[in-house]
Amino acid sequence: MPRNPLDSHAHQIDTALRLAYPEVHCALVHSNAFQLLVATILSAQCTDVRVNLVTPALFARFPTAFELAKAELTDVEELIRSTGFFRAKAKNLVAAACKLVELHGGEVPRDLEALTKLPGVGRKTANVVLGTAYGIPSGIVVDTHVKRLSTRMGLTESKTPEAIEQDLIAKLPSESWIDFSHRLITHGRAICSAHNPKCSACALETICPKIGVKSRKESAGSEPKSSRESAAKSRAGSAESNSKSSRESAAKSRGKSAGSEPKLSRGTEAKRSSAAANNERVHATKALKKPLESTEKKARGDESSKIAEMKRKREKSKAKRNDREGPKRNDHEGSNE
Ligand code: SF4
Known part of the structure; x- marks a missing residue:
């Protein structure tokens, strides 16, 4: 019992x-x-x-x-x-x-x-x-x-x-x-x-x-099957529409930047952008070169004027010395006389 x-x-x-x-x-x-x-x-x-x-x-x-x-x-x-x-x-x-x-x-x-x-x-x-x-x-x-x-x-x-x-x-x-x-x-x-x-x-x-x-219902979650399915569909739908709208807006923005130009193929667009980039690089290099060249010229000019000045000074002091001492004496000249 x-x-x-x-x-x-x-x-x-x-x-x-x-x-x-x-x-x-x-x-x-x-x-x-x-x-x-x-x-x-x-x-x-x-x-x-x-x-x-x-x-x-x-x-x-x-x-x-x-x-x-x-x-x-x-x-x-x-x-x-x-x-x-x-x-x-x-x-x-x-x-x-x-x-x-x-x-x-x-x-x-x-x-x-x-x-x-x-x-x-x-x-x-x-x-x-x-x-x-x-x-x-x-x-x-x-x-x-x-x-x-x-x-x-x-x-x-x-x-x-x-x-x-x-x-x-x-x-x-x-x-x-x-x-x-x-x-x-x-x-x-x-x-x-x-x-x-x-x-x-x-x-x-x-x-x-x-x-x-x-x-089974609990272990599968409290949502009934039909609502789970519709939620999944709506999620899928919204994902689809999101991606669609983002594709459309990207296309629009491409259209805007191109103005009234007809739509270009991807290959042509890529070529164009690459050519534009090259042009930009060339302009930038030229713009950089100009100031460099002028600076170099200036520096070279300064240098040569300094050298000329020094030469002038040296010549001047030499002339003064000659005036004081007379013509330079040659030691061997005297013994031969
Ligand atoms: S949990 Fe209880 S009612 Fe369910 S199968 Fe096991 S013994 Fe049977």
């Missing part, structure tokens, strides 16, 4: 799921606890379908913990490569098999504590093995589907798998624990998918609060 109103809601959900999925089973193909343990370790970050593709060859090569404990790591890696994280998984599988042989006679232990001490085995894997292989309700398996659905259904507000498991355990009787996860996982895959929950086709539609589920 439910213990409080929350239990009542959980009980309703559990009952509806039982009716919708009377027969459920684990999706990982296995024939004993050892194989289920191996398959569950491989299913981390991988789909059950992918794991089921890999395990037949793996179980054929290493059928028990004794064979797997003696396996070469590289052989195991090759067999499980496609499941992702294959090196870490191979290491854990061989190490777990060694522990099973050393501590448990090659058997998979039946208690949670011993299981969670094996390499690569956490609480979720231990719950899967104990619940599915041995029928022991050690807890509730919380994978991505269980997490998503139990939130949407209003069974938990917690975020971590451990806390979600405790919330569910508190609301459901232990006899429901094992199959409740299987049912949620099955329902999550069939109806209540992550991105497209089919609420209108869901057997739980009337009792599920659909926490965090956006209707």
